[in-house]
Amino acid sequence: MAETQTPQDNPKTQNSLLKHTLVIGIAMISGLILGLLCNAYGAQIQITKHSNLIQFITQASDLVVHLFLRLIKMIVAPLVLATLVAGISNVEDTGTIKRIGLKVILWFVAASFVSLAVGMIFANIIKPGVNFTKNLPPTNMAAHSDYHFDVAKFILHIVPDSVMDAMVRNDMLQLVVFAIFFGMALANIPGKSAQLFKDGMDTLGKIMLKITDMVMKIVPLVVFSSLLSIATQNGISIIEKYGLYLIEFYSVVLIMWAILIGTSYLMIGKKTFRLLPFISEPVLVGFATASSESAFPRLLEQLTKFGVSPKISGFVVPLGYSFNLCGTMVFLSFAAIFIAQAYNINMPLDKQIMMLLVMMISSKGIAGVPRASMVMLAAVMPSFDIPEAGLALIIGIDQFLDMARTATSVLGNGLVAAIANEWDLKDQARKQSQETLSS
Template structure:
């Protein structure tokens, strides 16, 4: 899906995304400043005999955020179903890539797991949510009292009804399992009728992505409302709290960069530094626009200049934007534990590992979606007793988080493309030796 979006991205899309980022920045500052003013003086202004201005603003702002979270919940099920089936069912022939394709897919799976694990371990060490806020958003989730049990979890993976799984978003893993079976079966069916069904599901996936894009249009308003509510409730102290949180996350991103570049060095040697110089511009585009798709065309161009063949980059990058968004992966586990720590929710290691596995599998359906991490957290957290209400705290500064996530994912996919080219050259050298 990411390929299609990138190929049809108009030349002005980067400017549009930069403008959108600027609007979000203005919304953040406005909500923060107005909230601090309301925290200081709002209690002296009565709206009714029992409600002051501060209370009224907090309730109104929370309503806007809750509507947004409900809209996210509305699209999660059909979005995962359509995008996963569409992606799997259209993989008709990977024989061209043989061992290279298998290696790349295995790399993506390992990278996703390691990224999630790094975020999880880091959050347990740094504990970003401990002492973050005395007055977090109220818990409204009906699944907030969930208790983890490994037997129930294993049974929970297998759906007894796909309709029932679609009804409740805490069963999103069941939608993923059904989509995997459906997609694999559809990919093996020949004939025009199967192709008609594939085309129909492709169209449904496009519709769901369009609906997602429509929902994301109100993100600036939601960011404004979120920060307005939080700063009205907590006052100016929210500024250093969020500053520390962002600093902690960017340190985590630097750790991921070190791991990615270090791994690239082990395989490519000193060529990794040349590769980094070529893909630095796409990384900056991704960081500025918070969109992997906006960096895609430039990534292809720069990788070709570095020496990656179009057949390799044309295979690795689109697949990477679905399966290897390591910036998003490292954030998911970190953010979920951040929210759990704020609400003093016990998360033993076995429960964290199971959540990690669910995130790794579920994320493969919607990685190309705008604000994919917001959708993912909203769908996974309630199943592990973490209130989705805590998403309010993430949404408030998600623009800054998304910029770092995107740059990390662009870096990771660029390095994988360079490594895949190295593998392909070695395979060609082996074939040449056999023929001579």
């Protein structure tokens, strides 16, 4: 698996990622400073008869941000459908998968749920969205009525009447259900024609990723516009609020790190602390570039140096990049509840749990997508009466959020690879022991 990813280890690729991060940082600072100046002096500058500079800047900036959100929504449905179908239909049943595959997948499911739960619990305790700002991105609040969970309606809603209708509405849960059935059926059809269809779905996924790359090229402009709009409307007070939000989220991330390292210690003991220096470099690379892919080759190399079998790491780490994004999971629930709190939307416990389950399932379809968390939030939140327009509140600082998310996911995948290797060694030792006794 490492050989297929070596382009990510190219110094030019990493330099490009670092430059992109630098550009986003410059856009953040520029948008913030210009917004503060506009807030201080914009009311005195008349642009037209009916608007001053503050109103003009706000409208123009919001246009850029909402255009970006529409572009994100445009790619969600075909991207999720293609990547899930391609991934499920091309699963190969190897000896390694037979021995540890089920354990690893169960670990991924448990880790995802715990990560989402951590984000949800601390968002309810800290309440980061309460009184965050009075100038919220506009949305149709009439659509966000009081929620009442109906088990029968939810079960019926899981299965789409029409996959085309689900795609039009970007109903993530229904798309995932259809993709699972479709992928499993395709995997069980032999022959060249079925393989051609698998290759076609894989190609469609790659095409959608390319489109995603095109859309993400305007992220610096979106970051600039978002912070410009928010700072123009709120003034100097927004620095304190965003600073506090970052401190709160990074505190939750540190708690997640403690849980991951503590769980690893329970599984493999002191080996955990011997492993951490080996994977510290890829974790830092992921943090600096906000890209899990940039850390992928180095993570595999460092795991091999630590003593993890390349056969194990080559299976677990790529799978983890699709199913074990702990950093993304903890952010999804934290950010969604933050936006709901900002809009004063009622989020009872049953509604939050349903949202967590949908996030856990549907997030597996967009692994490797740049700014996947934004894509995921934009897709899931409307189903739970949370306006996707609220993403504008965090787009401006998403680079800092993404750095923490990425580092957490890299750490989690490095730890689970070492744990899986320990499982494999124990299984082999048990087999040898049985063979010795039988002989």
